[in-house]
Amino acid sequence: MSHVTFVRHGQANNSARDEEGYDKLSDLGWKQSRWLGEHFGQMNEVFARVYTGTLRRHVETTEGINANSPEAVIQDERLNELQYFTMATLFEAQHGEPLPNGREEFAAHLPKMFRAWQEGAIDGVPESFQHFEKRVNDVVREIGAGKGRALVVTSGGVIGMALRVTMSLDLKNFCHACLSIQNTSVHRMQPMPTGMALVQFNATPHLETTERQFAQTHL
Numbered sequence: 001m002s003h004v005t006f007v008r009h010g011q012a013n014n015s016a017r018d019e020e021g022y023d024k025l026s027d028l029g030w031k032q033s034r035w036l037g038e039h040f041g042q043m044n045e046v047f048a049r050v051y052t053g054t055l056r057r058h059v060e061t062t063e064g065i066n067a068n069s070p071e072a073v074i075q076d077e078r079l080n081e082l083q084y085f086t087m088a089t090l091f092e093a094q095h096g097e098p099l100p101n102g103r104e105e106f107a108a109h110l111p112k113m114f115r116a117w118q119e120g121a122i123d124g125v126p127e128s129f130q131h132f133e134k135r136v137n138d139v140v141r142e143i144g145a146g147k148g149r150a151l152v153v154t155s156g157g158v159i160g161m162a163l164r165v166t167m168s169l170d171l172k173n174f175c176h177a178c179l180s181i182q183n184t185s186v187h188r189m190q191p192m193p194t195g196m197a198l199v200q201f202n203a204t205p206h207l208e209t210t211e212r213q214f215a216q217t218h219l
């Protein structure tokens, strides 16, 4: 059956404070990606199509997974992440909210910043909330309408937005989805006559054994 499998990239450089510094896999990120690829191999997963964003962390994760597909990987900028660090720096300068450190601070920061972003209350953002929402909606619809199983390697914000546009999530639940999504987690949507349906969320079958649980990461 045709479906679309979304994967968030492996752990990136989580000590960085800007877009460029963050954008490469850590050693663990490479491991997570290779383990997911091995898992797909054990499940005899064959993807008719493989898509990735153009960010380094997306491309490296795709390389680590090395999915079984007869077609060359398609890079699509619409699968790139919103620029969190850039916006958080503007948000701090304009609204006094400091850049978050660690998961707990990130969980409090993200909903505040996304609310301000949606309301157009952060000047000079690289992309409006509405533009991000539209490009994710467009690319998800396009991939969903294609033939055969698709693998899509992308980011947490893009997967969260894909859920928002297919399941009409409000801002709070969109933020909760973004915050839940783990590195190299697997999410699956199935095209139905009435639209895309979520059939799997945030699965990490390749990281479930006791020896690998240390590798279940959000950041």
Ligand SMILES: O=C(O)[C@H](O)COP(=O)(O)O
Binding pocket: 008, 009, 012, 081, 082, 084, 154, 155, 156, 157, 178, 179
């Ligand atoms: O919105 C988010 O959750 C952050 O921007 C994380 O992005 P990433 O999935 O590219 O790490």
